[in-house]
Amino acid sequence: MKVNANKLFEKAYGSFCIPAINISNPEQVHGLFATAQKMEAPIIVQTTPAAREYAHPLMLLSYINAAAQLYPDVVYAVHVDHGYEAHIYDAINSNEYTSVMIDASHDTLEKNIERTKAIVSLAHSKDISVEAELGVLSGKEDDIDINDENALYTDPAEVEYFVKQTHCDCLAVAVGTSHGVYKFSGGRGLRFDLLEDIQRRVPNFPIVLHGASTIDQNEVSRINAAGGGLQDNAKGITEAEIKKAITHGVCKLNIATDLRLLWTRIFREYFRDHNGEWDHLIPGKQYMEELEVLLAKKFELLGNAGKA
Ligand code: G3H
Ligand code: 13P
Ligand code: NA
Ligand code: ZN
Numbered sequence: 001m002k003v004n005a006n007k008l009f010e011k012a013y014g015s016f017c018i019p020a021i022n023i024s025n026p027e028q029v030h031g032l033f034a035t036a037q038k039m040e041a042p043i044i045v046q047t048t049p050a051a052r053e054y055a056h057p058l059m060l061l062s063y064i065n066a067a068a069q070l071y072p073d074v075v076y077a078v079h080v081d082h083g084y085e086a087h088i089y090d091a092i093n094s095n096e097y098t099s100v101m102i103d104a105s106h107d108t109l110e111k112n113i114e115r116t117k118a119i120v121s122l123a124h125s126k127d128i129s130v131e132a133e134l135g136v137l138s139g140k141e142d143d144i145d146i147n148d149e150n151a152l153y154t155d156p157a158e159v160e161y162f163v164k165q166t167h168c169d170c171l172a173v174a175v176g177t178s179h180g181v182y183k184f185s186g187g188r189g190l191r192f193d194l195l196e197d198i199q200r201r202v203p204n205f206p207i208v209l210h211g212a213s214t215i216d217q218n219e220v221s222r223i224n225a226a227g228g229g230l231q232d233n234a235k236g237i238t239e240a241e242i243k244k245a246i247t248h249g250v251c252k253l254n255i256a257t258d259l260r261l262l263w264t265r266i267f268r269e270y271f272r273d274h275n276g277e278w279d280h281l282i283p284g285k286q287y288m289e290e291l292e293v294l295l296a297k298k299f300e301l302l303g304n305a306g307k308a
Pocket of ligand 3: 046079080081082101131254
């Protein structure tokens with residue numbers, strides 16, 4: 001059943017967390033829905049502008065709708081990740097998305113509020129929930145490259161004002177994570193002091209953590225053993241940090257890179273070990289199977305298993 005993301009957050013707040021999984025190909029959509037059905041786990045399936053560019057929005061929506069037919073018990077929201085106005089209007093007009101993110105976090109506070117408010121008023125008139133972002137994550141985010149030095153943590157003092165002004169439904173905050181494979185390169189972990197302060201200012205309001213891949217060190221080693229060339233500081237958020245973040249109001253965890261690392265490891269190893277082989281269907285099938293294992297572990301950790 002496709003639902004507004006707010007429905008998922010209401011149930012989750014304070015006790016578990018909804019995984020928001022970035023998808024760009026049918027293998028990922030299939031693996032995600034198969035696992036969600038098996039584990040009775042509510043999910044958010046989300047597309048970035050880059051993914052929509054890669055596969056075409058119609059393709060992505062077709063995969064999702066097909067998966068929802070194959071796995072009819074899955075409770076899910078379909079979300080625009082890191083959207084700008086053009087993607088959001090397009091997504092809303094498709095009548096397929098139940099949630100959108102307006103990422104105006106690179107603007108000034110007032111401009112961010114103005115752009116977010118406009119999206120909220122349109123989206124809410126169509127029963128679509130809205131995620132906004134306050135603060136800037138370091139690392140790689142689509143075409144935007146932000147150096148660690150310039151990372152702008154969310155200012156907890158601004159959060160209450162922002163939420164009151166915009167009426168957004170959930171808020172992505174910058175509390176130390178970053179997108180991609182190199183997180184916490186400065187050695188800092190998640191800023192629980194900021195998360196706690198934010199929760200104090202907006203109690204019961206759903207918080208979103210981007211850049212929430214764990215970057216399995218075993219995968220990094222295997223990728224490198226197969227010629228991957230990833231650097232030593234390929235690191236992610238820890239499982240303990242995730243568990244603690246959930247108790248501080250984090251209801252949505254965005255995960256993309258962990259799925260990509262799995263793909264990279266499987267394809268690198270497969271073609272290294274099968275000289276002369278040229279068919280992607282064999283490693284592609286292995287990817288779907290191993291993705292189910294990866295996601296099942298995530299769902300156990302996040303606590304959404306059995307909550308559909
Ligand atoms: O922010 C989300 C992803 O990590 C970036 O994914 O390359 O599909 O934009 P993308
Ligand atoms: P990761 O790069 O840690 O998977 O984060 C993904 C994300 O935040 C998508 O919006
Ligand atoms: Na998002
Ligand atoms: Zn993100």
